[in-house]
Amino acid sequence: MExxxxxxxxxxxxxxxxxxxxxxxxxxxxxxxxxxxxxxxxLSFLSIFGFVGxxxxxxxxxxxxxxxxxxxxxxxxNGFFWVNPxxxxxxxxxxxxxxxxxxxxxxxxxxxxxxxxxxxVWRIRDTYxxxxxxxxxxxxxxTQTEAAVRKLAHTYPYDTFDDAQEEISLRAGGDExxxxxxxxxxxxxxxxxxxxxxxxxxxxxxxPEIAGAMLQRQQATAIIAARTRIVEGxxxxxxxxxxxxxxxxxxxxxxxxxAAMVGNLMVVLTSERAAQPIVNAGTLY
Numbered sequence: 001m002e003x004x005x006x007x008x009x010x011x012x013x014x015x016x017x018x019x020x021x022x023x024x025x026x027x028x029x030x031x032x033x034x035x036x037x038x039x040x041x042x043l044s045f046l047s048i049f050g051f052v053g054x055x056x057x058x059x060x061x062x063x064x065x066x067x068x069x070x071x072x073x074x075x076x077x078n079g080f081f082w083v084n085p086x087x088x089x090x091x092x093x094x095x096x097x098x099x100x101x102x103x104x105x106x107x108x109x110x111x112x113x114x115x116x117x118x119x120x121v122w123r124i125r126d127t128y129x130x131x132x133x134x135x136x137x138x139x140x141x142x143t144q145t146e147a148a149v150r151k152l153a154h155t156y157p158y159d160t161f162d163d164a165q166e167e168i169s170l171r172a173g174g175d176e177x178x179x180x181x182x183x184x185x186x187x188x189x190x191x192x193x194x195x196x197x198x199x200x201x202x203x204x205x206x207x208p209e210i211a212g213a214m215l216q217r218q219q220a221t222a223i224i225a226a227r228t229r230i231v232e233g234x235x236x237x238x239x240x241x242x243x244x245x246x247x248x249x250x251x252x253x254x255x256x257x258x259a260a261m262v263g264n265l266m267v268v269l270t271s272e273r274a275a276q277p278i279v280n281a282g283t284l285y
Contacts, residue, residue: 002128002193005065005073010054013082017050053085062124064090064131074127092130096123096197101146103203106153108170113207114158116170118149118199120185126193134192144188145199152181158206170204177201238262 056079057063063075066088075081076094083089103117122141124130130137153170156177160169170177178200186196242261 002126003071003073004076006077007065007075007081007083010056010080010082013050014054014080017047017054020047020050049085050082053082053087054080055083055089056080060093060095062092062094062127064092064127066090071128071132076127090131092124092127094124094127096121099141099145100202101142101149104146104149104153105207106150108153109155109157112158113209114153114170115203115205115207116149116153116201117203118145118181119202120145120199121197122189122194123197124193125195129191129193137192137194140192141189141194145185148181148184148188151184152177155180158204170201 055063057075057077059078061078065072065075065083067084067086072087074092075083099118099120099122101117101119103115105113105115108114124137134140156168156170156173158169159171160167168176173180181201182196182199185199189196238261
């Protein structure tokens with residue numbers, strides 16, 4: 001687990017290192033004793049050794065500190081610090097990042113080839129996991145995100161038709177599909193200490209080789225649905241007309257004339273073209 005630490009301030013260490021580096025030349029400038037020369041070399045080496053322990057942590061950044069293979073902690077506080085020069089320092093950004101995956105060609109639940117991609121916003125939540133649980137957390141994020149998108153595509157159909165209206169589809173699922181995608185990606189990336197802020201499908205279409213055929217199917221489905229609504233509306237209007245005529249006693253129609261009236265009204269109401277009225281100057285019979 002991540003362990004937050006606050007290293008020593010670096011300004012004091014910097015001042016001491018500079019003083020150690022300059023003091024031999026200021027104090028013993030005219031001295032040629034072997035002991036003094038040796039002391040000068042040692043102080044110079046120690047000052048350089050002190051410089052190695054200095055580091056800066058910028059806003060929304062962190063520094064993972066390792067001593068001889070042992071995790072010592074993570075410095076998250078911003079500023080100028082000094083630590084043991086033997087510490088290995090590994091910088092990890094805590095900023096939010098965007099990932100837009102490449103367009104992937106996969107098969108949906110129905111076996112139809114589709115093209116799909118995702119855009120995701122993520123950031124590092126646990127620096128220990130990001131540094132030590134995976135080899136390269138950036139590559140891991142990209143690979144696991146694509147794997148999650150492939151799994152989502154295999155789970156749902158691209159679109160639903162009359163024979164599968166109860167199913168959720170990738171095209172019409174909207175927020176539910178995006179929530180499922182975000183949940184799947186979050187589970188996969190938790191091992192790397194990654195927090196998913198947002199994820200959603202950015203590109204979704206049929207593969208070019210079947211796009212034309214599936215477009216015709218969608219158009220046919222839309223036409224059937226529209227015709228169904230038109231017929232339902234026409235039947236309701238005819239029923240209302242017959243009820244009103246009977247209720248108000250405007251005209252008495254036998255079954256044959258009712259059938260003829262229904263037929264004429266249905267033709268007028270469901271026709272794609274405007275009806276041309278014909279005035280009957282004679283009698284109904």
